[in-house]
Amino acid sequence: MILIPVPSSDFDPSEASIPWKILSESNFRFQFATPDGKKAKADERMLNGKGLGILKSGFIARKDARDAYLEMENSNEFKNPIPYSEIKEKDFQAILLPGGHAQGMKEYLESEVLQNVIVDFFHSEKPVAAICHGVLLAARSINPKTNKSVLYEKNTTALLQKQELLAYYTTRLWLGNYYKTYPLTVQAEVTSFLKSKEQFKTGGSLSVRDSLENPNVGFTVLDGNYLSARWPGDVYQFASKFKTLLGSIS
Secondary structure (H helix, E strand, C coil): CEEEECCCEEECHHHHHHHHHHHHCCCCCEEEEECCCCCCEECHHHHHCCCCHHHHHHHCCCHHHHHHHHHHHCCHHHHCCEEHHHCCHHHCCEEEECCCCCHHHHHHHCCHHHHHHHHHHHHCCCCEEEECHHHHHHHCCEECCCCEECCCCCCECCCCHHHHHHHHHHHHHHHCCCCCCCCCCHHHHHHHCCCCHHHECCCCCCCCCCCCCCHHHCCEEEECCEEEECCHHHHHHHHHHHHHHHHHHC
């Protein structure tokens, strides 16, 4: 059983649904968790493109992700999440941390309950997969024994500063802080938790998104049982590498 915690709203539909679909097709089972145990909603703008204007085609979730999200949204596991407070690490094989940038993400990114759960997963050396802002949640998870982030000695990637600032400055006149979750960029904050800034890996080209047929276009970083990726353009490689990681320990 794989745990996917999400906020009540505003998580990225691609980063949750594509891994869910690929792994579900390989007979992995999932449990979703939300702050209050009620069904969550993804970032509507990423699904309908409202307000993105001429940039819609570049920013909206792709059709394959929108289709996967609709399938996930109608699944029994997505309809029946547990509250964060009921999560017990021992009940799960692994945890997957999706991202998202809109303001509704803050209850997830700032959840001390989730941060403590993530510490437990790292302590048990179970697979942890984080993408985009999901890496920020992992980075904020402080091991009380060391007073350091669980990522302190890990190699990782996350949403790149140049990606975040490009989206923000391109749309801020009409979308405000929609693409700027916090004053500090994800890359800057994640790097601040690491032992060395060289542990943060930026990867290659961002001009093309990966796909089911060509996952190698994406970029991920695997360090032990911890897997990270940058953005929805890496999600197929992210799902494929997570599937391999899960298979290696099952």
